[in-house]
Amino acid sequence: MFTPVDKKRAFEAVVQQIESAIYSGEYAPGDFLPPERTLVEDFGVGRSTVREALRILESMGLVRTSPGSRSGPEVCGSVTPGLTRMLRGAVRMEEIPVVELVQYRIIAGAAANRLAAHLRTDEHLERMAAAIEAMEAATDAATFAAADDGFHAVVRDAAGNRVLGIVGGVIQDATLDLVAGAVGPPAGASRMRREFIADHRRILAAITGRDGDTAARLASQTLYDAYSGALDKDQRHRLAVLLEPDVRDSRDH
Amino acid sequence: MFTPVDKKRAFEAVVQQIESAIYSGEYAPGDFLPPERTLVEDFGVGRSTVREALRILESMGLVRTSPGSRSGPEVCGSVTPGLTRMLRGAVRMEEIPVVELVQYRIIAGAAANRLAAHLRTDEHLERMAAAIEAMEAATDAATFAAADDGFHAVVRDAAGNRVLGIVGGVIQDATLDLVAGAVGPPAGASRMRREFIADHRRILAAITGRDGDTAARLASQTLYDAYSGALDKDQRHRLAVLLEPDVRDSRDH
DNA sequence: ACCTAGCAGCTGTTCAGACCACACTGCCCG
DNA sequence: CGGGCAGTGTGGTCTGAACAGCTGCTAGGT
Secondary structure, three states, X not given: OOOOOOOOOHHHHHHHHHHHHXXXXXXOOOOEOOOHHHHHHHHOOOHHHHHHHHHHHHHOOOEEOOXXXXXXXXXXXXXXXXXXXXXXXXXXXXXXXXXXXXXXXXXXXXXXXXXXXXXXXXXXXXXXXXXXXXXXXXXXXXXXXXXXXXXHHHHHXXXXXXXXXXXXHHHHHHHHHHOOOOOOOOOOOOHHHHHHHHHHHHHHHHHHOOOHHHHHHHHHHHHHHHHHOOOXXXXXXXXXXXXXXXXXXXXXX | OOOOOOOOOHHHHHHHHHHHHHHOOOOOOOOEOOOHHHXXXXXXXXXXXXXXXXXXXXXXXXXXXXXXXXXXXXXXXXXXXXXXXXXXXXXXXXXXXXXXXXXXXXXXXXXHHHHHHHHOOHHHHHHHHHHHHHHHHOOOHHHHHHHHHHHHHHHHHHHOOHHHHHHHHHHHHHHHHHOXXXXXXXXXXXXXXXXXXXXXHXXXXXXXXXXXXXXXXXXXXXXXXXXXXXXXXXXXXXXXXXXXXXXXXXXXX
């Protein structure tokens, strides 16, 4: 019947106020907060309290500070870097296994490709084609992976769903870091690499033809093929149940 | 060709060292870091520097501080609360339209139900059945919505994918806030309400029978039916493209 | 011998003041 | 007209201090 008392620490109250001001739109991305010493007066707290609050907001990706600026901390729009950093930490703490990230990529990738097939513009198609060209031109694994990521980023953009876009970007970054090279798409001029690029061309063709079902199916299969080699039988099964029924039998063994 | 120079701030170096120590397993969850004053000596920096570093680590969910402890900051295992908090902020700041939230729920809900059908235990089935009972017993809209949310939460739990679970929980909260009552599932003893509950029973039956395809299809349709009434024709189309081909034609008009 | 109230010490929290390095501004001089 | 240079305000860091809360020990009473 009693609610737990919340012992508010001073800097938490400061964080909450600034957070609300940003979320409510009072401060838009690109705006500048008052300088630290002014915030000290406004909030009626000590400088270190304000600074600790700013450190928290900075680690969340809401603000950015730079010495010498005449305008105070800058409100920056994207919290994606902060989310990526934390998610990466979660994976490193073994709180989230890699197989679940790949699982998510298969789910979200299929949906994004399906949506993109219906909503894409000609400009999206051009950017996807450019990304595939960059994959072919890549000489090292990092460049190749970056181009691959670029392709998927365009797909998410074309899908027009911000949730898929934000989370997909974060998960993609995290997987890129975690499986760097070892499990990722092959970089050499091998048969696997050509096959991987050919898969992307087929996906692009499906999206061009507004064939969402095919695009989704191809995207799932490509992701499964790219990562299944590095997983054991049980983990592969957790991925295979997400594939279409007809291909599930042939790949789940 | 040039990499941006990283002006190291002292507290960032401290964060990095402690972060690495935790990730490497040198400090396991439940362990205690040295007290602030000891860290000051170890790192050779000022007190405020150590404290700002600890604030960052705390906002990432890696450590927890409490006054009076004889042992210093505690290393805590789960980063999930921090992730949820940041993701909620991202959703709030992007001002994501309702249709995109529903779109995401259809995508993630279908996948979660598919996975749950394969991985569920008997205990999960009991909890789902209990949630449905709670829906039937509900007399007001809020209780009904809470029971519905509970059902989906169990499904996500059974699906065993933490990314799906974390993001799904945040999005579910967001939709609950945004469409509170107005668009949500019907609360009265209407035909729609009985139909809504019957849908959940069918989903539970499919999950019980380990029929992932059916569970996924039913979940998508139920979500679509629940929210499509409040959306216009163009928005309904963005949802309908996510449904199965055979039902798409009959519902997309 | 056992229990309990009180005390001392350590912890985190907050504050105030000071100094430094840096970036921007505007003036002055070539 | 252009470039160098000091002034000024910014964030970054450090020091010292005081306060509140918890822990663990201890002295006193039962």
